[in-house]
Amino acid sequence: MVQQSRPSADGISRRAVVRTGLAVGAGTISAGLLANIPALAKPASGGLTPGDAAILRFLAAAEILETDFWQQYNELGGIQDSEVPGGSGSAKYTAALAVLDSDMAQYIHDNTEDEFTHFTFIDAYLAANGVAPVNLDQFRTLPSSKATGARQIGRLTNLMELTVDTSWWTRYRSRTKNPDFGDTFPQAIPGLSAGRFPAIPRNDGDLSPKAHLQAIANTAGFHFASIEQGGSSLYPSLAQRVTHPEVLRILLSIGPTETMHFQTWMDKAGNAPPLTDPTNGLVFPDLNASPFGGEDFQTNLIMPEPTIFLSRKFPPVSIIRPTETQGAAMSAVKFLTASGLFRGQSPAFFAVLGQLAEDADAARRGG
Numbered sequence: 001m002v003q004q005s006r007p008s009a010d011g012i013s014r015r016a017v018v019r020t021g022l023a024v025g026a027g028t029i030s031a032g033l034l035a036n037i038p039a040l041a042k043p044a045s046g047g048l049t050p051g052d053a054a055i056l057r058f059l060a061a062a063e064i065l066e067t068d069f070w071q072q073y074n075e076l077g078g079i080q081d082s083e084v085p086g087g088s089g090s091a092k093y094t095a096a097l098a099v100l101d102s103d104m105a106q107y108i109h110d111n112t113e114d115e116f117t118h119f120t121f122i123d124a125y126l127a128a129n130g131v132a133p134v135n136l137d138q139f140r141t142l143p144s145s146k147a148t149g150a151r152q153i154g155r156l157t158n159l160m161e162l163t164v165d166t167s168w169w170t171r172y173r174s175r176t177k178n179p180d181f182g183d184t185f186p187q188a189i190p191g192l193s194a195g196r197f198p199a200i201p202r203n204d205g206d207l208s209p210k211a212h213l214q215a216i217a218n219t220a221g222f223h224f225a226s227i228e229q230g231g232s233s234l235y236p237s238l239a240q241r242v243t244h245p246e247v248l249r250i251l252l253s254i255g256p257t258e259t260m261h262f263q264t265w266m267d268k269a270g271n272a273p274p275l276t277d278p279t280n281g282l283v284f285p286d287l288n289a290s291p292f293g294g295e296d297f298q299t300n301l302i303m304p305e306p307t308i309f310l311s312r313k314f315p316p317v318s319i320i321r322p323t324e325t326q327g328a329a330m331s332a333v334k335f336l337t338a339s340g341l342f343r344g345q346s347p348a349f350f351a352v353l354g355q356l357a358e359d360a361d362a363a364r365r366g367g
């Protein structure tokens with residue numbers, strides 16, 4: 001039964017890989033690579049199935065997109081060096097970020113480098129197995145910040161009109177709820193989830209007044225964690241549907257680094273000073289005071305509270321949440337899109353990203 005179903009599933013997935021590779025555009029897939037795709041069942045490393053290829057290709061795309069916006073953060077608020085080149089920094093933005101932690105610039109630098117290595121590794125692994133690596137260069141069309149310190153190049157992502165979901169804050173503090181059970185969670189910073197706010201200075205005019213620039217740095221602080229909690233869920237969600245142990249090893253080795261990022265950023269977001277942005281009314285409340293405070297909001301709770309998992313008949317357990325595997329890739333695309341990260345992107349961009357997600361979500365263990 002299983003063996004009968006495999007050729008069919010492989011055939012569908014292989015076509016999906018080919019279609020997606022072509023959709024990504026010229027320069028990303030050569031005739032040679034195309035010719036190699038029928039041999040996917042027996043690649044050099046011993047068994048990269050079309051499903052594994054589709055999951056890795058989606059993750060490569062996600063990592064490319066992460067890298068693109070982390071680079072924008074690093075150019076203005078990180079450390080510009082040979083490991084993470086580009087930009088020359090914004091002293092005032094860097095100082096506003098440092099209000100959250102004096103090591104923010106270093107952490108931004110290191111997170112940026114990590115994401116760069118994630119997509120570079122996954123693309124190299126794909127290529128070594130005869131699968132088209134992912135290249136989104138044709139979609140680097142969005143404008144850069146005009147603030148002094150930013151490079152003036154085309155971007156894949158937009159950090160200047162973000163709508164940041166901060167419900168991860170209460171999700172990881174809940175002892176009774178789990179998004180995989182359909183539960184929803186209140187926002188830590190309700191204002192951030194309802195409007196459009198810059199997470200980097202859009203131009204030098206954003207460097208004052210001081211509370212406005214601090215609101216931008218606070219927005220970045222919450223966006224960092226919002227993104228990295230997504231990665232923390234995405235890898236275990238997709239790992240449940242990979243086939244080859246080596247591909248599983250890749251997902252299990254990269255995924256927890258996203259969680260290392262997440263916990264760091266959760267800690268730093270808790271240091272964002274309460275304030276109201278005088279230019280747009282955005283409020284960062286005191287999360288330790290009424291009506292906030294308590295287990296759902298208290299800022300020094302940076303480790304997951306135990307909660308329900310799999311079935312309510314089991315005792316609460318400290319876990320990553322969500323980890324539902326069905327539709328996980330498309331959920332990630334929807335989450336990122338809703339955050340405004342792709343505002344201004346072309347329909348072709350969304351078509352390619354959606355196809356990569358669809359193919360990843362079609363992957364099944366053993367196929």
Ligand SMILES: [Fe+2]
Binds near residue numbers: 063066114118231258
């Ligand atoms: Fe990553």
